[in-house]
Amino acid sequence: MSSYDIAEKIREFLPGTEEILVQYLSGYLVDDASEDEDILSVARLMLGSVAMEKPDVLEQLMGTLGALLQDQLMRRDEAQSGPKLQRLDKVLEMSKAGALSNTIAFSEGVDPRVDQQGKVASRVDVKKLEKQEAKLKAKIEKRARRDLYEGSKLLEQTKKQQSYEEMFMKINPLQSAAASKNKSKDIHLPSIDVSFGSNRILSGASLTLAYGRRYGIIGRNGVGKSTLLRHIAMREIPIPSHITILFVEQEIVGDDTTALNSVLKADVWRDHLLAEEARLNARLAELDATHPSDLDARVEETRDEVSGRLADVHASLADMEAESGPARAAALLAGLGFSEEDQGRQTKSFSGGWRMRLALARALFVKPSLLLLDEPSNHIDLNALAWLEDYLQTWPGTLVVVSHDRAFLDAVATDIIHQHSGRLDYYKGNFTQFYSTKSERERNLRREYEAQMEYRKHLQAFIDRWRYNANRAAQAQSKIKILEKLPEITPPEAEETETFRFPETEKISPPLLQLSEVTFGYDLSKIILNRVNIDVGLDSRIAVVGANGAGKSTVIKLLTGELHPLSGQVNRNGRLRVGYFAQHHVDTLIQTMNPVQFLAHKFPGKTEQEYRQHLGNFQISGMTGLQPIGTLSGGQKSRVAFSVLSLQRPHILLLDEPTNHLDLEGLDGLMSALRTWNGGVILISHDERFITAVAKELWVCGDGTVRKFNGDVEAYKSLIVSNIKARP
Template sequence: MATCGEYIETVFPSIDDDLKQYVEGVLENGADEFEDSEEVYEAVGEVLQEVSSDKTEEDIRNICNELLNILKPNKSKVNNGSMKVLNAPVHLGSMVDNLESNIDDIKSIWVMQRDDSLKVDARKLEKAQAKLQEKQDKRTKEVKAVVAPKLQTATASQVTTKERKSRFNFSIRWRYGLVGRNGLGKSTLLRMISGGQLRIPSHISILHVEQEVVGDDTLAIDSVLECDTVRADLLKREKEISAAINSGSTDPNLNTQLSEVYAQLQNIEADKAPAKASIILNGLGFTPEMQQQATKTFSGGWRMRLALARALFSRPDLLLLDEPTNMLDIKAIIWLENYLQNWPTTLLVVSHDRNFLDTVPTDILHLHSQRIEAYRGNYEQFERTKTEKLKNQQREYEAQMQQRQHVQVFIDRFRYNANRAALVQSKLKMLEKMPELKPIVKEPEVVLKLPDTEPLSPPILQLNEVAFWYNPGRVIFTNVNLGAVMDSRICIVGDNGAGKTTLLKIIMGILSPTSGMTHVHRNLKFGYFSQHHVDQLDMDVNAVELLQQTYPGKPIEEYRRQLGSFGVSGDLALQTVSSLSGGQKSRVAFARMCMGNPNFLVLDEPTNHLDIETIEALGKAIQKYTGGIILVSHDERLIRMVCNELWVCGSSSVKSIEGGFDEYRRIVEQELEAVAQSK
């Protein structure tokens, strides 16, 4: 049988890959919850309708019915079967809703038969149930008629509804952090907003920072300034009028037009624009010299920074940022956190940086179970509120289950007692009025397990008078004197290009120092996690085969066990690497690195592509690891969680600083403040 994705491609051959992945994700994540094709239609029907304008609503509903058959091929067989197996108290109201010949079927479930003279009158019971159903239908219609105009703040109530459409309004000057597990569609949602696939008023300007700036001869500072189209048009007009006047034109209106242009330029403070653009570029790491370089001279990472600078300078009504901290070093992240706290319009940001989410957002949008819930406050407040909410929901569910069981016992005991018919009907009404609650299903906890190690006697690792340069004119660092032991938790920080990755490669022996000596214990075994780990994986094999290539000759169970310790289990381990998400590929890379049983880990930007839960799990795994760790990261929470020593790269040196990350952050903020004052 075809999969949902294959069927969608057949029916919608021109569907966009991102949309197809989004629909597949909704269907796969909600497979266990869909009860009928109507629920499938409510989940993905509108998206599919947008894909093909030549299909009617009835066509889309038929397609949704076929998708349900693919997801649950045995559902119709189960529903049409004649045998009923009861493993819970009978709910007569539900049976009346679903059975055509309800009285006969209700009778058929009882094993013991009693004298008919003692039973409640069947016709009266049927009439009472019909009235209950009529009232319930009326209430349902009234509830569906009231659609919330915006996403509601989370409450303790967990009353279920078949209305799966999330509707909410963005508020001006509010900063939203969109969070959720990897693969749920956060980035897809941003693309749908920016692509006009969701209903956004046409007068709202939207800018999605997703692609890097195209490299050409435009200077970096000019690339940012040209985003202000009003200023650019006025300057162009001013130049044209001035040229006409200088060429001897006798048009009397030219001087008036030139005065008007000057007035408009003054009103928009056009003369201050270069300074504003320079401040933004400097905050993102562009030195004055770099700001005067052509965009084509920058690498992809720096062009992404340039795209972010253009977005910050242009100030759209709705700014969409997808993992903005991935391309930045800690100094730039600190600047961006401070800058966005005064952002004048609406911001929607996807980030895995816990500290960033604690600093920037005013609200958190939690994407889970094909819906979005809004929480006031930053990520820390969101976690507290969500935890308390889940506890309340579980208590609410357990209390209702006890009440239902108590009522059901009474109904089962007296349903055939004519003298208690009125009480039975009253209890039935009580059950019908109770909202349907579902048990809390917690997201599975992410657990990573690093290998056990044997202790080594010091010295373990020592750098003596180490210097390195690619050519005499480009010195990376000199006079480095540092060391590490088996319980070291060292984090290397510094500006991009300061030599952090170069230092790691010298430590592992991949590069030789230009001068000085490195001393490494003979039994020290490095495990290296490169920031470009995804590029180093074979995309054409599955995860098990990838481990087999690196460590051949072991039982399949051992490979699967290794992958399972990093959350790559079940069918996921048998998917081709190319089909995995960025976070899943990272976990496969971790599994491969650790299968060699290293006793000293060198991790270069390991948090890229990982969600918050996995980063938290990585921090806990590092805390339990008995070997040494040297880490390059810009994730402040991870650094604070695991590191006990900080090495700072910069000014052609590498130094260990006292005071840890707090001291480093203080130094960075002083530098940023000094630069801002100089502007």
């Protein structure tokens, strides 16, 4: 019996029940309830308020749930049946008992007995006790993971129940615009706690954001960076109400609205004021049409009120530059890669990546006091990324961005926030300056720690040598007092590093993989690639860059054989093995399986320990390898996908946006592995540092062809920005 079946029955009998209650209750009945809880009574109590006027329906539902859960209830009864409490034949007088055992456990494996002298002797089966403790620990960890996963689903469900407009007005009330005048927009919260499910993300951390600064948040995958942004965005952290907030986290929902109108409607205040302006103008026209004989003091008073409100609306619209809205929206869309034709297309016609760009354009159009961006570079190509970096450098408000792209953080950030160990550490400057300062700080801390430990060792050696010597006893006692007064010190955190491992591949004779005069299009009227020539060998390190839609992923799919050319030849060595990391690699993972199960499903024949050891090569270790893939972070899912590639033992790797979601340590590990691996690599990426570190050749995809670029990534990005600025 699954929670899905329970949820369907609740919806069937009580269709008006809130979805959050349905999801919670179905999960509780099947998975979350402890063994001593009367689950049906709890369900009846929770559903009673929903079915107050339908007692018969509630009884029918409870009967159905009881039937569905019959096997589970029987297993619970069997589990609870066991040794019962028994009355003692004799009273044990505690005052006469000797020293009791420090461990008192009323469970299997503990046999307390009283001897003739009144002393208590405990006999503990250590192996059984350890086994029970391990089971309890595993159960606690499983529940913690489930809390996090179910909490995430409930959060998403809550967000889906509210429209963008409702959420915007709830987070940013219209009156807050007027209230913000002459008020500081700095944020300083000396102590905040952030939790999600049973996970504590931050404890007593200080949140300080100065207005006009641009902050980059960095930290390991799973540390809670996105969770922190959500708490800020929903004002679950006490951000002053006069500070407007907008969080770009997920793609917009597609509908019949055009891309340009979608951006204009994103500014709910502007939309609201324009609609009010139209109503007020209509009301004034109605009053002006009143016959002179019908005019009286009341009509004049109404006209004055309407005119006064209209003046206020006009002032508000002027403050937000409402008239220039269409031109600003069009410029933003153009910078993010939308052609004039695309701007008139309906949003539902765009793919997920383009809808993410729309969400970004909408946020930039609104210009909130506090803009929150979660991995914005994951969804845009190098061309749009170059424009975005240039645009954000003049952002007037406060910007907080979570990103693992070092080049992006170097270009945009004025400050870095390092989230780790339940706290936030602040550094002035961009990522390069942060890394230099952090490294120097860690070296100083390490030297200080080593010096203190050497001093302690010196004192302890003197004490051990002379404390029992009559002539030196006083000196030894003095050293003891000095040692006791020294502050407790903790060793500095070790620098975290990661290593990825791809198996060495055997050599095979060239040619390995070639495109010769290849032309491709989904129909003859629209050719995407025309007469493309590429030769890939074991020593190839090629990065393909270009605007979205130019054909980068098409080149990769032609090389894998997923697409076939209209003309030309794709030559492929018969012994060649190709590993393909797709941009949407998550779609290839089975979310309900854990990583160990998924590897066993894809590559059967190994032991569980071998699968876990292999996952450890990509930093999926411990309990992470045994939890459902659906509960993993984006970076952890990428690591699972890389472990699958490794087991294919490829000669050539085709990587489409492999850096998305990986944290900085993961990126370093991947770059190092690719540099030392002896196979060929073709990659598509927007990460400047990754391309520079791995690729030896830069190929530009555009204008229906792929050609080699004589220059590095920085030169290519500069060319893009100058071309965008040169547009009329």
